[in-house]
Amino acid sequence: MNETILYIELIPPKGWNLFERYFLYIYNILTPAEENYLKAIYHLSGVSNALVTTNAIADQMDTKPSSVTDMVKKLADKGLINHKKYQGVALTDSGKKIALSIVRKHRLWEVFLLEKLNFAWDEVHEVAEQLEHVQSDKLIEKLDQHLGFPRFDPHGDPIPSRSGKILQVEKVLLSNCNAEDKGIFVGVNSSSAEFLQYLDKLKLVLGDRIEILFKESFDDSFQIATKDKSVTISGKAAKNIYIQKDEL
């Protein structure tokens, strides 16, 4: 492939400097697999941009550490991650920008599927995993506008802005809460269909006000109360439920 021609043919967004235009070029030739790795590293590194180990990436991607090593080398060569031997990897600014744009596409598609096509909230993630790789900035901006510029996806996660800014929601896992804590159910740590269906069975909905009645130390389960019922949450589920605690 003639890389120079490919680069010249791209029209970078207004205001992007030459350095970013260069990465836009790279962006356009990233494979879905490469994009998925950037996204996984982004999710694993969290807000602090902490180093992520090869084993953690292998776990997240459900693949062998040796495959991760190959991909890490590729992404480092493209300037998208920094690799510190025996310590782990971190996204570069360019890598983070791309990861956030994939997360943005993913979450906007989830809103679209739920609101416009009447998918259930446990069905949207799998389809969005495919749609997030569609390469058209125009499509995504039109989608955003069509949806009325939503700020959160159906699982309560904030949608990054076009320029890559993302709201940091103060939230804690239910498993880290104590009896008498009160707050709002704002998000889930797992978008697996099984888990979301479990929440549907409990009739727990994002935005529900909850109060923790007690924590069972034997199995780490929680008894919680919403405005109209009291439910038991297993210890496993408590590790996947995010609460925004009331300010004391």
Ligand SMILES: [Zn+2]
């Ligand atoms: Zn999702």
